[in-house]
Amino acid sequence: MSVAHVSSKVNLDFLINELGLRQERNTTIFNKGSIFVISPSVQNKYNWFDIGESIMGNYNAKEQEGYLLVRFKDKYLMAKLEPFQRKMMLRSTMPNTTKLRPHWKFKVEEGANPYIINMGDSDLRYPIKMPSENQLKKFFNK
Known part of the structure; x- marks a missing residue:
């Protein structure tokens, strides 16, 4: 099993069992009613x-309430997906590669007030909240 595959499973049980999210196939997409969640796992030394x-x-965005929920080591980072998408997911910031499908690359900057940096344009930074597990349970199980 690849390192990437193993890291993608980190904290997956919390999302499914404690938050009641349903994973779409073997992707980073999760749903619960009209809630849409993208939950990448960041377990590498570069925080990418x-x-x-x-x-x-x-x-x-018209039919779903979207969230980015980054599983960052033993913490969770959360942002509303639509404003994140508008600011951070510009076509011009996608890596130029023919080997991979079109994507955006991001880095988590740790600290008291964490934020996400767009690796295609490091001037694009997005502040992100770090809710506790209890706060997440209350939010997703309301």
């Missing part, structure tokens, strides 16, 4: 993660 354009194609 990516979101594919095909993943975003599953999100309908």
Whole structure:
């Protein structure tokens, strides 16, 4: 089993068993009613993660309440998906590669007030909240 495959499973049980989210196939997409969640797992020494354009194609902002819920080591980072998408997911910031499908690459910057950096344009930074597990349970199980 690849390291990437193992890291994608980190904290997966919390999302499914405690938050009641349902994973779509073997992707980073989760649903619960009209809630749409993209939940990449960041378990590498560079704090990098990516979101594919095909993943975003599953999100309908008019019909779904969307969230980015990054499983960051033993913590969770959360943002509303629509404003994150508008600011951070510009076509011009996608890596130029023919080997991979179109995607955006991001880096988590740790700290008291964490934020996400777009690796295609490091001037694009997005503040992100770090809710506790209890706060997440209350939010998703209301």
